[in-house]
Amino acid sequence: MELTKEKYSEMVGRVSPKSHxxxxxxxAFITGGLFCCAGQLISxxxxxxxxxxxxxxxxxxISLIFIGTALTFLGVYGKLAKIAGAGxxxxxxxxxxxxxxxxMEFKSEGLIHGTGAKMFDIAGxxxxxxxxxxxxxxxxxxxxxxx
Numbered sequence: 455m456e457l458t459k460e461k462y463s464e465m466v467g468r469v470s471p472k473s474h475x476x477x478x479x480x481x482a483f484i485t486g487g488l489f490c491c492a493g494q495l496i497s498x499x500x501x502x503x504x505x506x507x508x509x510x511x512x513x514x515x516i517s518l519i520f521i522g523t524a525l526t527f528l529g530v531y532g533k534l535a536k537i538a539g540a541g542x543x544x545x546x547x548x549x550x551x552x553x554x555x556x557x558m559e560f561k562s563e564g565l566i567h568g569t570g571a572k573m574f575d576i577a578g579x580x581x582x583x584x585x586x587x588x589x590x591x592x593x594x595x596x597x598x599x600x601x
Contacts, residue, residue, distance in 0.1 A: 478539050485534070485541025493518055493546075515546060522550030527558065553582060 496517050500510040525531040531551045535542040542548060594600075 481537070482539045482541035485538035486544050487541075489541070489544040489547055492521075518546045519550045522547035523554045526551045526554040531555075553585075 493514060497510055497514040500513050505513060522531065525534070525547075531542065531547075532555070535551075542551070
């Protein structure tokens, strides 16, 4: 039996799952929008409390990272991602999830070889290094009175 390109395409078409592109895109748009609305709400609350613009920006980012990590820890983020798809990839919460989930998954392998190594392996060294470096720089600036 000779397999032509046409026969192969027909076979692939029969066994491939049907695309729900419009539904998937709509769900991702709504979920991503809800994440962004939550971020805006958090930002507005910090503004109402009386923080400066710089403080509001930092506190909003920190809050969203905390929420993304907490939802990952509670097992909610993964379930939400299955339903909402790409909508959960809103950068700051998606990055928090990308760092936290492999760290939790491999914690049984130890603090260094499990948690630490998998954070670098999965999320990428730039994210983890950037976060770590910003904490170190922040401590240095705080202790020296710069900024």
